[in-house]
Amino acid sequence: MRIPKVLLSIANGVCARAPRARASNAPKVAGHLQDRFVVHHNEKWIPLDEASRIMYDELAGTKWRAMADKEATLEERLNYLAAHLVRNAPIEGRSPPSMEHRPIPSGDFESGIVKGGGRYFQRDYQSYLTFLDLRIKEADLQDALKKMKA
Numbered sequence: 001m002r003i004p005k006v007l008l009s010i011a012n013g014v015c016a017r018a019p020r021a022r023a024s025n026a027p028k029v030a031g032h033l034q035d036r037f038v039v040h041h042n043e044k045w046i047p048l049d050e051a052s053r054i055m056y057d058e059l060a061g062t063k064w065r066a067m068a069d070k071e072a073t074l075e076e077r078l079n080y081l082a083a084h085l086v087r088n089a090p091i092e093g094r095s096p097p098s099m100e101h102r103p104i105p106s107g108d109f110e111s112g113i114v115k116g117g118g119r120y121f122q123r124d125y126q127s128y129l130t131f132l133d134l135r136i137k138e139a140d141l142q143d144a145l146k147k148m149k150a
Helices: 005-017 026-037 048-058 063-068 074-088 106-111 138-149
Strands: 045-047 091-094 102-104 112-115 120-123 131-137
Touching: 045 048, 045 138, 048 063, 048 074, 048 131, 048 138, 063 074, 074 106, 074 112, 074 131, 074 138, 102 106, 106 112, 131 138
Parallel strands: none
Antiparallel strands: 045 131, 091 102, 091 131, 112 120, 120 131
């Protein structure tokens, strides 16, 4: 079977424009992509803002939901639940401009406020966001929900 010249020239043009990683840089690039887009170490990570929405739904009819519903806005309701979670479950986040997620000691959350429904954290004495891309392991979220429902 012959491949038409038009298709060959298109394929060559696409290959010529494809980004090429140097051999020394490839493992580092692959590591960042794996950390951001793939289940890490066979554990599912849930963004904290999504976890606070899950909590809101799962805690219907509990004192936690009633307390959250006293907040004025939807974002403040989610912030309330996320704030409880960051003080009682292992959380990871990244400190800008780093792209690497690291565990955040729960004591670090005592000196600031969770914002964006759980998307980020800002210390009281800093004008910039302290931690971004907060996340929790799915198993830790389930454990926290069990304790809150009990």
